[in-house]
Amino acid sequence: MKHRVLPGLSLSLGITLFYVCLIVVLPLGALIFKAASLGSEDYWRIVSSGRAVASYRVTVLAALAATAFNLVFGMALAWVLVRYEFPGRRLLDAIVDLPFALPTAVAGIALTALFAPNGWFGSLLGEIGITVAYTQIGIMVAMAFTSLPFIVRTVQPVLEDLDPALEEAAQSLGGSDRAIFRKVILPLLTPALLAGVSLSFARCLGEFGAIIFIAGNQPMETEITALLIFIRLEEYDYQAAAAIASVLLIAAFLMLAVTNFLQARALRYTVRVA
Amino acid sequence: MKRLLLIGVALATLLAGPASAQSPDKLLNASYDVARELFVQVNAAFTAGHPGVTIDQSHAGTSKQARAIVEGLEADVVTFNQVTDIDFLVKNGFVSEDWQSDFPNASSPFYSLPSFLVRAGNPKGIKDWGDLVRDDVKVIFPNPKTSGNARYTYLAATAYAREAFANDEAKVKEFVTRLFDNVPVFDTGGRAATTTFVERGIGDVLITFESETTGIRKEFGEDKFESIVPSVSLLAEFPVAIVDKVVDKRGSRELAKNYLDFLYTPEGQKILAENGNRVNDPAVAAGFKDRFPEVRLVKVEDVFGGWPTVQKEHFASGALLDQIYGER
Numbered sequence: 098m099k100h101r102v103l104p105g106l107s108l109s110l111g112i113t114l115f116y117v118c119l120i121v122v123l124p125l126g127a128l129i130f131k132a133a134s135l136g137s138e139d140y141w142r143i144v145s146s147g148r149a150v151a152s153y154r155v156t157v158l159a160a161l162a163a164t165a166f167n168l169v170f171g172m173a174l175a176w177v178l179v180r181y182e183f184p185g186r187r188l189l190d191a192i193v194d195l196p197f198a199l200p201t202a203v204a205g206i207a208l209t210a211l212f213a214p215n216g217w218f219g220s221l222l223g224e225i226g227i228t229v230a231y232t233q234i235g236i237m238v239a240m241a242f243t244s245l246p247f248i249v250r251t252v253q254p255v256l257e258d259l260d261p262a263l264e265e266a267a268q269s270l271g272g273s274d275r276a277i278f279r280k281v282i283l284p285l286l287t288p289a290l291l292a293g294v295s296l297s298f299a300r301c302l303g304e305f306g307a308i309i310f311i312a313g314n315q316p317m318e319t320e321i322t323a324l325l326i327f328i329r330l331e332e333y334d335y336q337a338a339a340a341i342a343s344v345l346l347i348a349a350f351l352m353l354a355v356t357n358f359l360q361a362r363a364l365r366y367t368v369r370v371a
Numbered sequence: 372m373k374r375l376l377l378i379g380v381a382l383a384t385l386l387a388g389p390a391s392a393q394s395p396d397k398l399l400n401a402s403y404d405v406a407r408e409l410f411v412q413v414n415a416a417f418t419a420g421h422p423g424v425t426i427d428q429s430h431a432g433t434s435k436q437a438r439a440i441v442e443g444l445e446a447d448v449v450t451f452n453q454v455t456d457i458d459f460l461v462k463n464g465f466v467s468e469d470w471q472s473d474f475p476n477a478s479s480p481f482y483s484l485p486s487f488l489v490r491a492g493n494p495k496g497i498k499d500w501g502d503l504v505r506d507d508v509k510v511i512f513p514n515p516k517t518s519g520n521a522r523y524t525y526l527a528a529t530a531y532a533r534e535a536f537a538n539d540e541a542k543v544k545e546f547v548t549r550l551f552d553n554v555p556v557f558d559t560g561g562r563a564a565t566t567t568f569v570e571r572g573i574g575d576v577l578i579t580f581e582s583e584t585t586g587i588r589k590e591f592g593e594d595k596f597e598s599i600v601p602s603v604s605l606l607a608e609f610p611v612a613i614v615d616k617v618v619d620k621r622g623s624r625e626l627a628k629n630y631l632d633f634l635y636t637p638e639g640q641k642i643l644a645e646n647g648n649r650v651n652d653p654a655v656a657a658g659f660k661d662r663f664p665e666v667r668l669v670k671v672e673d674v675f676g677g678w679p680t681v682q683k684e685h686f687a688s689g690a691l692l693d694q695i696y697g698e699r
Contacts, residue, residue: 147697213571230571231556314514314557316696327559328516331434333459334688 125346131339143340152322153344159233159321160301163240167297168290170241171248178249179256193250196243201306208239209311231313236321239307244297251293255286287363295356299349395623398630399427401436401446403519404560405583409646410450416642417633424626432560433519440465440614447618447627450611450634452580453519454678457612470612473631479608480634481648484668485520485527486581487599488568488588495575499601500531503576504549511574513564514557515692521561524578525692526681527605530674534603548695569596580607581663585647606668609648 103109132140143149178190196204212219212229219230229235259282267277305323313319322345329338402410407430414426429436429446437456440446441463449466451457460466471477489497495508503510515521528550529543536542558564561579568577569591576599577584584598611631618624633639640652644659656663675681685691 148693209571213573215572231573309559310563313555314559315554316557324559328514329688330438331432331517332686332688333434333438337688 128339128342128346131335132343135336135340139336140340143337144344148316148320149322149325149341149344151317152320152325155233155236155319156302156322157348159236159240160298162237163244163301164294164298166237166241167245167248168294171245171293171297172252172286172290174245175249175252175256179253193246197246201243201304202310204242205239205307205310208242208307209235212238212311230311231319233319235311235313236308236319239311240301240304243304243307244300247297247300248290248293251289251296252286255289259285284363288360291356291360291363295352299352302345302349302352395621395626396423397425397427398447398623398626399429399445400448400450400630401429401440401444402450403433403436403452404430404562405520405565405580405586406430406450406452408586409582409643409648412642412646413634413639416638417630420633421626421629426630432517434459434517440617445617445621446614447621447623448611448613448631450609450631451519452607452609453522454608454610455682456519457610458678460612460614465614465616466612467615471610473613474611475635476651477608477610478612479610480631480639481609481643481650483580483582483607483609483648484600484604484666485524485578485607486584486604487601488577488579488584489575489597489599491595491597493597493599497576497599500528500550500603501535503528503553503578504546505553508553508576509555509574510550510553510576510578511556511564511568512554512578513560515686517559518561518564520579520583521557521564522686523580523605523607525685526671526675527601527603529685530605530669531601531603533674544691544695551695580647581649582647585662600664600666603667603669605674606670 135143174193178186178193209230210216212222212235214220214223214228214230216230219228222229227234229238263281263285264277267281272280303323305321305327308321309324312321312324314324322341326338326341326345329335329341400410400414407428410426410428410430414428418424418426429439429444431439433451433453433456436444436446436449436451437459440449440460449457449460457466457470461468461470467473474480487497489495495502495505497503497508502508512524513521515525525547528547532543532546536546555573556567558567561583564577564579565583565587567573569587577587581598581600584596588596588598611634613624613627613631615624618627634643635652637652637655640650640655641658644650644655644662647662649663650656650659671678671681675684683690
């Protein structure tokens with residue numbers, strides 16, 4: 098039998114399950130329980146009210162835009178970090194994690210200061226007629242900032258492990274740069290990209306601290322779902338808060354499930370190709 | 372598995388800790404967002420007379436504080452800016468029902484009112500509530516849904532409009548809707564709104580407690596901003612209460628009572644007044660007469676029929692405030 102460094106299955110699985118129950122399942126269960134104490138009619142009325150729906154729209158659209166931005170920019174960043182050697186590369190590599198380490202409220206305040214009409218970026222953008230702070234663009238900027246590391250960090254290791262022989266082979270067979278990227282590199286990166294995208298999107302849905310400072314928080318226009326949950330709590334309306342929160346939870350869960358499914362398919366594809 | 376469970380239970384008991392072991396020479400005062408500086412001074416003065424005593428402070432929106440206490444924050448006393456939030460504690464059995472008779476003035480050691488702060492020279496010529504609905508004026512105040520401060524602003528504007536339009540509800544609603552249309556950003560708390568107005572340079576007028584406008588001028592320069600006190604405003608009482616459930620558990624009732632009593636002493640009232648709050652002690656109030664311009668104050672009880680009614684008719688989900696948001 099293979100030697101195992103950590104203690105046996107029953108103990109390690111026990112610890113793991115205990116931990117997962119305590120930290121993940123229990124709080125989420127309490128949330129669902131709270132929401133379930135509403136009748137289905139009340140539940141539906143709360144989660145489909147005009148203001149709630151407007152907040153989903155604002156949140157999801159901004160999250161999609163931020164994730165799309167991160168997909169392009171994050172991949173480019175990972176590419177640069179892996180494929181090139183340049184002064185300051187390690188520093189750049191470390192900076193990527195900053196949005197993770199930074200309290201999001203600090204990020205929100207810093208971004209707002211930058212993008213406010215009298216801030217550095219804000220005053221420049223204002224001259225060409227773009228307002229970022231207190232609009233939906235501001236929400237997108239905050240989301241993009243806090244979720245950027247997800248894409249970079251999921252793509253980076255895969256890029257590092259990519260066998261250069263594959264690209265060389267494609268090149269020697271006369272493939273153009275574009276064709277090599279599209280037909281050789283991209284399929285291999287797809288599972289990592291999908292994982293990064295789903296994590297990034299889920300994080301955008303739940304982000305609160307960074308956004309409320311820059312969003313403007315106008316009901317129906319720039320009010321994110323997380324703030325609406327917060328507002329329902331301020332009204333001592335726990336059930337409504339739980340109901341709206343359950344919508345976010347379900348959305349995040351579906352998102353992760355779909356990407357897991359897509360990832361599994363993509364992996365099967367790459368295994369077959371390899 | 373069994374052993375593991377035991378270890379887990381043991382750990383949990385350890386973490387929960389013996390709460391009663393704390394000595395009652397410490398108090399936690401849970402207070403509202405913009406009262407930080409005020410209570411730093413109050414606490415320093417109080418502890419000077421009570422050596423060995425420490426007062427810890429906790430500040431956030433009062434509704435959030437009330438919720439935190441119900442969920443386990445062990446605050447011995449609360450110094451809030453809204454009666455509704457103490458009523459929430461009453462409803463959950465944390466504060467006795469007759470708390471308003473525990474201390475003078477219905478347990479409000481000081482009061483304030485929603486007041487205006489404009490930029491130096493008052494470039495938009497803002498004098499009163501009526502100016503705030505003009506098309507060229509941008510108004511900053513926080514979200515009434517998350518801030519007691521802003522709830523007073525909303526009610527004060529409504530009270531003004533009711534007088535101006537002789538209780539024509541349709542016109543009142545239109546006035547308040549136009550006021551809300553002029554707000555470019557709803558921050559979640561009073562301090563965040565201050566930052567938006569003062570540091571980001573957004574808006575022509577900030578509406579917040581008079582005490583905060585005084586504080587801003589002290590902090591950022593008297594020549595940068597002007598205080599404007601409107602013709603009529605709403606009496607904003609700042610209620611205090613002992614959290615019975617916590618003091619009984621910790622044995623800190625006497626200290627808590629001393630602490631809140633201190634707010635009513637001439638020394639306490641003087642600190643409150645120095646920080647821009649209006650006080651009831653006649654001798655102290657006389658000394659600060661020139662700092663607090665005359666203003667006609669209306670009471671929630673007189674105009675809106677008391678806090679429970681206000682809550683139901685204005686702030687509950689789907690009530691008037693939501694309708695005004697919806698009409699934007």
